[in-house]
């Protein structure tokens with residue numbers, strides 16, 4: 001009766017991977033229970049998530065062909081666009097469809113943008129690619145596009161491109177405070193990404209030491225037109241979530257990322273922790289800190305536990 005925070009399936013967004021050119025889902029070793037889906041198995045997974053009350057999914061694509069610019073990301077017949085159309089056909093308006101908007105899964109060098117002569121993403125040239133992706137994703141049926149590349153000015157550029165193409169109703173969930181964490185490792189296995197030359201994303205993602213800077217990024221993204229903002233990863237950044245909650249009034253999403261999920265599984269496999277109660281505790285803590293929406297690979301398990 002006096003419980004302050006309650007989890008509901010409506011709080012959850014399930015991240016899902018869809019891979020081009022496969023007939024059977026491929027298990028992802030470092031993310032137990034998660035798959036690179038085929039088109040058909042993605043549809044089935046989403047049907048089951050919907051039946052469990054999960055209202056939303058975010059899609060990541062694994063293309064057959066990667067190139068320097070990541071052009072499959074905006075190909076109208078690219079894997080995410082095809083999957084968005086499948087899911088829109090299956091669910092009509094009854095599913096909130098989010099598309100991760102970035103090129104790292106689509107570039108042969110694994111960076112979140114097109115590279116300059118020094119081998120780092122060229123911020124402004126990359127914005128032009130993001131604009132094309134936003135329009136391709138909205139055309140294919142995305143309700144929300146979620147730019148995750150941390151390029152400066154990306155929200156403004158995408159908002160303008162969407163509006164110019166007549167998609168003024170398409171919302172933007174900005175990965176606003178996205179840290180250059182060591183916790184994205186399993187995700188990069190899931191999307192077959194290795195950053196060229198053993199590079200990292202510290203040039204464009206946030207320093208893990210900084211919280212005030214995160215607030216500045218969040219305020220900037222809202223000023224540029226973000227409808228919702230995200231803090232990512234979640235558990236080590238509950239202070240940032242709480243601080244954002246105190247200062248801003250748009251919905252806040254938090255991403256419990258691949259490494260957070262994998263750590264809990266690894267300990268459970270050893271018999272050192274119990275999987276379900278730890279997953280519930282993590283998710284409840286993220287909501288208690290102030291997140292309205294939680295992106296988590298545990299979505300299905302949590303929703304099953306809430307039936």
Ligand code: PBG
Nearest residue numbers: 102104148183184187257258259
């Ligand atoms: C970039 C992107 C990443 C994740 C979501 N979008 C990886 C990165 O920035 O390296 C990570 C998600 C996770 O670890 O679960 N498109």
